[in-house]
Amino acid sequence: MLAVMNTMVSGTTLAEVAAAIGDTARANILAALMDGRALTAGELAWHAGVSAPTTSGHLARLRQAGLVAEERQGRHRYHRLAGPEVAHALEALMAVAASGPPRHRPTGPRDEALRAARTCYDHLAGRLGVGLADALQARGHVVIADGAGSLTEAGGRFLSGALGIDLAAARSGRPLCRTCLDWSERRPHLAGRLGAALCARCFELGWIEPVRDSRAVAVTEAGRRGFAEAFGLAF
Amino acid sequence: MLAVMNTMVSGTTLAEVAAAIGDTARANILAALMDGRALTAGELAWHAGVSAPTTSGHLARLRQAGLVAEERQGRHRYHRLAGPEVAHALEALMAVAASGPPRHRPTGPRDEALRAARTCYDHLAGRLGVGLADALQARGHVVIADGAGSLTEAGGRFLSGALGIDLAAARSGRPLCRTCLDWSERRPHLAGRLGAALCARCFELGWIEPVRDSRAVAVTEAGRRGFAEAFGLAF
DNA sequence: GCGACGCTTCGGCCGCGGCCGAAGCGTTCC
DNA sequence: GGAACGCTTCGGCCGCGGCCGAAGCGTCGC
Numbered sequence: 001m002l003a004v005m006n007t008m009v010s011g012t013t014l015a016e017v018a019a020a021i022g023d024t025a026r027a028n029i030l031a032a033l034m035d036g037r038a039l040t041a042g043e044l045a046w047h048a049g050v051s052a053p054t055t056s057g058h059l060a061r062l063r064q065a066g067l068v069a070e071e072r073q074g075r076h077r078y079h080r081l082a083g084p085e086v087a088h089a090l091e092a093l094m095a096v097a098a099s100g101p102p103r104h105r106p107t108g109p110r111d112e113a114l115r116a117a118r119t120c121y122d123h124l125a126g127r128l129g130v131g132l133a134d135a136l137q138a139r140g141h142v143v144i145a146d147g148a149g150s151l152t153e154a155g156g157r158f159l160s161g162a163l164g165i166d167l168a169a170a171r172s173g174r175p176l177c178r179t180c181l182d183w184s185e186r187r188p189h190l191a192g193r194l195g196a197a198l199c200a201r202c203f204e205l206g207w208i209e210p211v212r213d214s215r216a217v218a219v220t221e222a223g224r225r226g227f228a229e230a231f232g233l234a235f
Numbered sequence: 236m237l238a239v240m241n242t243m244v245s246g247t248t249l250a251e252v253a254a255a256i257g258d259t260a261r262a263n264i265l266a267a268l269m270d271g272r273a274l275t276a277g278e279l280a281w282h283a284g285v286s287a288p289t290t291s292g293h294l295a296r297l298r299q300a301g302l303v304a305e306e307r308q309g310r311h312r313y314h315r316l317a318g319p320e321v322a323h324a325l326e327a328l329m330a331v332a333a334s335g336p337p338r339h340r341p342t343g344p345r346d347e348a349l350r351a352a353r354t355c356y357d358h359l360a361g362r363l364g365v366g367l368a369d370a371l372q373a374r375g376h377v378v379i380a381d382g383a384g385s386l387t388e389a390g391g392r393f394l395s396g397a398l399g400i401d402l403a404a405a406r407s408g409r410p411l412c413r414t415c416l417d418w419s420e421r422r423p424h425l426a427g428r429l430g431a432a433l434c435a436r437c438f439e440l441g442w443i444e445p446v447r448d449s450r451a452v453a454v455t456e457a458g459r460r461g462f463a464e465a466f467g468l469a470f
Numbered sequence: 471g472c473g474a475c476g477c478t479t480c481g482g483c484c485g486c487g488g489c490c491g492a493a494g495c496g497t498t499c500c
Numbered sequence: 501g502g503a504a505c506g507c508t509t510c511g512g513c514c515g516c517g518g519c520c521g522a523a524g525c526g527t528c529g530c
Contacts (some may be wrong), residue, residue: 013332014325015262022254023488031249042508054489066331076497077507085334089327090249096301096324097248098510112367150385181320258518276477289519291478311527312477472530479524487516494509500502 013022019127020065021093025050026082028057030067032082036122038071038080061075087121094183113216115184117208120215122195123180124202127233128219128227130185135231144179144188151177151194164228165197165206202226255300256328260285261293265302265325268291270450271357273306273315291426322356337423348451350419352443352470355450358415358430359437363454363462363470368432370466379414379423386412386429397465398440400432437461 022029027049032039032047039047041048045055062068064186067086069076071107117128124132136142141155151159151167159165174218178192183193190198207223219235244444256262263410267274267282274282280290294314297303302321306313318323334353336359352363359367371377371406376390386394386402394400437443455461455468 012293014329015257015259017257018253018262019257019326020251022257024250027250027253027486050488051490052507053491053509057488060508066422083334085327085331089324089331092320092324092327093252094249096320097252099301099320100319122375209353260518285479285518286520288479288521292518295478473528474530475526475528477525477527479523479527482521483519485516485518487514488513489513489515491512492510496505497507498503500504 002056016064017067017089020061020067022092023058025064027052027059029055029062030216031070033079034087034090034121035080036081036087037079040076040078044079048129079104081121084121088180091120091180091183098183113211113214114219117216117217117219119199119210119217120180120182120191123189123199124217125180125182125189125209126184126216128217128233129189129195130187130206131233131235132179132231133179133187133189135233136190142177142190142194148228157213159194159198163198163201166196167197172209246426251299252302255296255302256325258290258293261297264290264293264314266304266370266450268314269322269325270314270354271316271322274315275311275313277382279314316356319469323415326355326367326415326418328417333418348446348449350451352452352454353450354434354445354452355417355424355426357435358426359443359452360417361419361451363443363452363468364424364430365417365422366468366470367462367466368414368422368424369427370468377412377425377429379397384463394429394433397443398433400435400436402429404431 028048029044032044040042041052041059044059045052048055048058050058057174059068059070062072062079066077069082071080078095081090115126117124117126119125120129120176123129133142133144136155137144139154139158140152142156143150143152156167160167177190177194179188180191180195181187187224189195202223205222206220207226208217208219211218224235227235255267264279265281265305267279276290276294277287279286279294283290283293285293294303294305297314298305301317303314304317306315316325350361352361353361354360355364358364364470368377368379371390372379374389375387376393376395378385378387391402395402408440412425412429414423415426415430417424437458438448440457440461443452443453443454459470462470
């Protein structure tokens with residue numbers, strides 16, 4: 001009972017960070033930012049379901065915890081996740097949340113849209129994300145082993161050739177191809193710079209489009225054809 | 236402000252899990268369990284710095300959140316982390332906590348011991364853990380790429396030959412070689428089944444020993460020789 | 471069977487913090 | 501300059517939940 005100062009090295013701040021996430025309104029704010037975009041306080045207030053003053057307080061706290069960063073631009077202030085580690089931690093927590101007690105959560109249509117295809121910080125998740133990872137792996141374009149992925153030579157040629165993804169730009173900095181446990185599918189999808197590039201390219205090609213006020217993405221008609229041709233996916 | 240039901244799909248439970256972690260006493264309990272062992276409520280009360288009744292309540296809450304599992308054995312009840320995902324989420328949160336505001340945290344001797352060498356759930360972390368990962372990588376025994384590791388053939392021979400690590404037993408189930416961001420070194424160390432096997436073998440060989448009431452491990456005289464010979468590490 | 475022991479449940483206290491409306495501050499637009 | 505706008509700060513209310521001591525319950529040892 002007199003330990004207190006013992007494991008506190010990480011303890012206190014671990015608790016601080018977790019407590020910052022551990023409130024419904026703030027968790028909703030963070031979830032809204034998980035698509036990697038920067039939103040204004042007003043938009044976040046809407047997502048969180050609380051008033052502007054309350055949101056302001058929450059944002060201050062999230063900032064102090066190092067979870068979100070603020071960017072001032074004229075009379076607007078944009079808020080975004082502080083970095084990829086934050087998105088990673090949130091994703092890990094969601095995986096724990098989803099793996100927890102198998103209590104029946106009502107599965108609404110919105111939920112279904114999210115499970116089908118959504119963005120996860122800067123890459124694709126849901127059945128689409130997992131499907132892409134599976135397809136790339138099945139064709140030997142990516143080797144998913146030991147919990148992470150590596151792009152093969154054939155994979156590099158395929159992505160730059162057939163899809164026009166510039167991998168030279170993605171070579172440095174963040175890991176090229178991390179995997180990320182999908183909380184809805186409970187299987188890995190592709191994250192890292194490859195995942196981000198792939199996602200961005202799908203938007204560019206008009207294969208997917210954002211769904212208003214949601215992290216879900218809609219697969220367009222062009223996307224249905226594209227995913228079928230390039231990856232053999234039926235969407 | 237009327238969104239509420241919107242991104243709540245993951246929101247509510249994300250908040251629940253985070254809130255369960257976000258209390259000093261509970262964070263201390265979880266940190267104490269991070270070495271993968273199962274502890275009794277009494278021991279955890281000591282670690283948390285609160286009374287037995289309070290600890291009991293905390294454990295109930297952690298269990299309900301799916302973070303901790305209970306094992307009854309006679310008049311004792313052992314508590315352990317519910318699974319590797321939980322350890323992973325905690326590690327990710329610690330990384331965020333460590334990366335946050337670079338405020339000066341007092342760095343005591345205990346802290347120094349933890350930074351030198353400690354267990355992280357079931358594998359090694361700190362300078363020792365990162366050093367082992369670096370050495371294995373430098374010699375081509377492990378390829379750390381894209382945020383995860385793969386064991387090479389030479390690496391397999393080295394580990395089974397020179398160290399006597401039975402990798403056949405580690406072939407199935409959890410990923411063989413994940414990497415895990417070290418919160419003190421801010422660089423990856425080896426986790427997954429390889430990390431666990433390596434850690435266990437170091438204990439078996441008497442190279443490291445547990446430090447009482449801490450996740451830190453001490454490198455023995457034999458360990459100093461062993462790590463130098465096998466990995467070229469000075470400890 | 472009886473006490474010792476480990477832990478949980480109960481009851482009550484108290485403070486932290488989430489919530490809002492009103493007011494204040496800074497930016498932009500005209 | 502003045503009004504509109506977006507956001508933050510302030511003040512006050514209220515309830516959740518962390519804390520403990522005391523009592524209860526199950527297990528073990530003699």
